[in-house]
Amino acid sequence: MKHIVKIMAILVAISAFWIGLLQAAVIPESYTWLLPLYFIVSLGCYGLLMVGVGLMQFPTCPQEAVLLQQDIREAKDFMKKNGVDIGPD
Amino acid sequence: MAEDKKGENKYSIIIPTYNERLNIALIIYLVFKHLKDFNFEVIVVDDGSPDGTQDIVKQLQQVYGEDHILLRPRAKKLGLGTAYVHGLKHASGNFVVIMDADLSHHPKYLPSFIKKQIETGASIVTGTRYVTGGGVHGWNLMRKLTSRGANVLAQTLLWPGVSDLTGSFRLYRKSALEDIISSVVSKGYVFQMEMIVRATRKGYHIEEVPITFVDRVYGSSKLGGSEIVEYLKGLLYLLVTT
Structure with a gap:
């Protein structure tokens, strides 16, 4: 099944549930009409929250840049010793 | 014993390059440093770099042996996806690693990829x-x-x-x-x-x-x-x- 179909199916299920709520009138109708809006807003909040959390916890590795420079020096020495012409830096 | 430890798996590391004269030398040095306990080959797919990347690879073949470093160039820049297809045709290993040549992917992680694959039997x-x-x-x-x-x-x-x-640093069956x-x-x-x-x-x-x-x-x-x-x-x- 194509992925878009899965997502559509979920949306259809949610809509069906919402229409059911409208019909059954277990909660006041004016509230029910606002539910899709809440849904979209909470989806947006979820997205922003995830991006925010991701940014705050963004893993960085400054020490790796230092280690890489050491590795590069080591490799360059080896190339010089073995006569591989890697040219000027 | 040393041969035994190397196991039956062979890893073909495909590295597409374009003007990576210095980096390809560095990366090959690091691959050999970190994979000495494994069977592997490095396949450099160079898209006609004008900076002499291929000359460097040939010099490295003299140092490390032509059976460990394969140069499979193409005439001009033809894109990343087809570079992998091209490299894959020449791969003799049962596992293939694809990585970038610009050293943003460090070869020191290769053993952990291999170890993970052996532990879990994963395909990727x-x-x-x-x-x-x-x-x-x-x-x-x-x-x-x-x-x-x-x-x-x-x-x-x-x-x-x-x-x-x-991320494009991956090991594939x-x-x-x-x-x-x-x-x-x-x-x-x-x-x-x-x-x-x-x-x-x-x-x-x-x-x-x-x-x-x-x-x-x-x-x-x-x-x-x-x-x-x-x-x-x-x-x-x-x-x-x-």
């Missing part, structure tokens, strides 16, 4: 920057923001099953790579994402290992407006085709 082991032990160096806030935004969007819409979609790459059509930036999403949909066992990513090309943000549009188009394409 993919490097991820976004878990404990992983990380990125050299990105500004804008770059981090775009990266996180793109990732949240893709995780929410595609359910890809891996935490780092656009050769048969799996051949199978997946034949159904991938995207170019450029979206290519790596399509590879892993198709692999997930096909039901391949995918495992992740943490890697660090040191961006050495400071200042030149690869994520401009047109890349973002390409990314969104790729996302939409994957939504309707996978």
Whole structure:
């Protein structure tokens, strides 16, 4: 099944549930009409929250840049010793 | 005993290059340093670099032996996806590693990819920057923001099953790579994402290992407006085709 179909199916299920709520009138109708809006807003909040959390916890590795420079020096020495012409830096 | 320890698996490391004269020497040195306990070959697919990348590879073949370093050049720049297909044709290993030549992918992580594959029997082991032990160096806030935004969007819409979609440091069982790459059509930036999403949909066992990513090309943000549009188009394409 194509992925878009899965997502559509979920949306259809949610809509069906919402229409059911409208019909059954277990909660006041004016509230029910606002539910899709809440849904979209909470989806947006979820997205922003995830991006925010991701940014705050963004893993960085400054020490790796230092280690890489050491590795590069080591490799360059080896190339010089073995006569591989890697040219000027 | 030494031969015994090397085991039956052979790893073909495919590295596409374009003007990577210095980097290819450094990366090959590091590959040999970190993989001495394994059977492997490095396949350099060079797209006609004018800077003499191929000369360097030939010199390295003299140092390390031609059976360990294969140079399989192409006449001109033909793109990343076809470079892998080209390299794959010449791969003699039962496992294939694809990695970038610019040293943002450090060969010191190769043993952890291999170890993970052996432990889990996975068909694909993919490097991820976004878990404990992983990380990125050299990105500004804008770059981090775009990266996180793109990732949240893709995780929410595609359910890809891996935490780092656009990372391209991966180990594949050769048969799996051949199978997946034949159904991938995207170019450029979206290519790596399509590879892993198709692999997930096909039901391949995918495992992740943490890697660090040191961006050495400071200042030149690869994520401009047109890349973002390409990314969104790729996302939409994957939504309707996978």
